[in-house]
Amino acid sequence: MMRQYELVDRVRRYNPHTNEDLLNRAYVFAMKAHGSQKRASGDPYFSHPLEVAAILTEFKVDDATIAAAMLHDTIEDTTVTREDVDKAFGEEIGGLVDGLTKLGKLDFVTRHAQQAENFRKLLLAIADDARVLLVKLADRLHNMRTLQFMPETKRARIAEDTLDIYAPLAGRMGMQSMRNELEDLAFRSLMPDAYELIVSRLEGMKAKNGAIIARIAAELTDQFARRGIKVEVKGRQKQPYSIWRKMERRSIAFEQLSDIYGFRILVDTVADCYAAVGVAHTTWPSVPGRFKDYISTPKQNDYRSIHTTVIGPGSQRVELQIRTHEMHEVAEYGIAAHAIYKDAGTSADAPVVSESRAYRGLRQTIEALASDDSEKFLEHTKLELFHDQVFCFTPKGRLIALPRGATAIDFAYAVHTDVGNSAVGAKINGRIAPLISELHNGDEVLISRAEGGSPPAAWDSVVVTGRARAAIRRATREAAKAQFGGLGRQIVERAFERAGKKFAEAKLKAALPRLARASIDDVFIGVGRGEIFSTDVVRAVFPNFKEERKAGPAVPLNESGWFGLPKAADLVFRVPGESDAAEALPLRGIDFDTPVRFAPKGGAVPGERIVGIRAPEGIVIYPIHSPALVDYNDHPELWLDVRWDLEDAPNLLYSTQIVVTLLNEPGALGVIATTIGEYGANIDAISSSASGADFRRFVIDLQVRDIQHLNAVLSELRGKSVVNKVERASG
Incomplete structure (x- = not known):
């Protein structure tokens, strides 16, 4: 556990005028209040608020915030009262600690209602003082770092709340470093296999491309130095959760990501930012459509930078983020970067704070929603703050929350499964639109229905919500049963007729055990789906039958x-x-x-x-x-x-047709042709067409021995890094 003097030393490094007496008193007060309490890990409970305070020293916050961090659990988890804190440290610190304290055990109907009211209280406290948010995020970060000590039943809920509320809130406030760590810790807890897979791929890529990355960084530095621009080049690696989210959102493979590695070009002035862009674009070809100027038009969270992608050294795509040192500090630390201490003559309790646009927008949003009841407040605040979700409305005003990228089909299934199954059209904001239209925040959606309808199986590849996908697959299975059941009956009746036997359901029912089916309908469906041959049904009823x-x-x-x-x-x-x-x-x-x-x-x-x-x-x-x-x-x-x-x-080859989408790069088709040849298949004919700027679509007439041979070829093709998609052609 950190020592008292170690914490004071951390603060003194960025604030020479720190109030050591205040920090020492808060340390002793909190340690005595928590006494012999233990955390789930077995460590003294006081180690937690102390670590929260240590995290905040990385953001260079003021003394009152450090003191509030050490005291933040005293009112909630000990016998200490708000009056005790006010008396010992003043109303300013007492207010911060109170804002971080959950409500007592009131008579809530549901846990959701209690969570909503606690969240409302927290955000109202944040609106009054941004330092409450800083302490809360640091508190959540340390809890996530020690999540492995929590009971397994609680881990998923804590990780989900982190992804749903706290990580987006950190992002909204521009605290990107905090957001990245919160997301990755939650991702590792919720999906450990996916996390480990991506981390291992990143390590392999780093080992393979380390020399190339160092070469690119050196050449970037040299090119800017030649033009008289003083720069600091920093490599950047995309975080595992960001990689996974992009792969899921765009349905692409790891190898298709072009921005896993990038470079930050830090300069002294805004003028140097634009000069650096000129150097980059005159030295290397730029990639069309990959230029974004967030300096002239900052993001809502105050993020400012210029993004561009060039074809750099070694014909590698290189993503550049060009910004000043001050912009970089805001990009990493968000609202915390707006608390700036003067070098001398300033009390530690009086930071010079310029209110950020991100915090001002948050405060205004919270104040505007403050009159709502708790659960509406939670919903509406998410609508305003968390842009990873899309919030739409029914014509009657019901709020429907969906993931970003959701379609009108997802909306229909979110309203009710029957609405989704019978959906045939949509009106978005009063205008007729395709059901596959992507929805945006605030859209009003009206679903047109046709009773008795059934969703096309192709919708399964369009929707993004698990609820919609499961309902579509269920409905598709039911429709297939109806189709194959009727077909199977006719096939069975004809099989009996060809065999010269009379078909009778009673005899078939008696033979069900031999067919391993529970009902006659299951037999018909099995025959229709090709799972049972019709002659096997005849043999089950008439064991002596020979075809x-x-x-x-x-x-x-x-x-x-x-x-x-x-x-x-x-x-x-x-x-x-x-x-x-x-x-x-x-x-x-x-x-x-x-x-x-x-x-x-x-x-x-x-x-x-x-x-x-x-x-x-x-x-x-x-x-x-x-x-x-x-x-x-x-x-x-x-x-x-x-x-x-x-x-x-x-032992012959039979013709079929497959469609392969490849990266548009030299040698890609050769990889495919070689793979097909190595597996003993034959290409009879091939045609191609463009599929966007980065891909080409090939239709291949293929000759294979049988279905197992075809599946083996398809499986091997899917594993090639140049392949985006491979499937059989639709006959």
């Missing part, structure tokens, strides 16, 4: 791309274009004397569930996942039960 298969002759592919087929109960096709000695390619379940072809693009391959669809020209074979089958949902009479027979199947 006979007949092989048809090899048939050539005609000009229209169709196989000409003889009539047979079960047909075995030969590969078109092969000689009579070619191995047979088995397809079973076709009993019509009609031509057959495979659907384009997605192309079925052995091992996956396939379906035959009657068409005017013949029968088209689709993989069961093909989106084209949706067009036949209302025409079950066109569906045929077709499947591969992989017994003694020939």
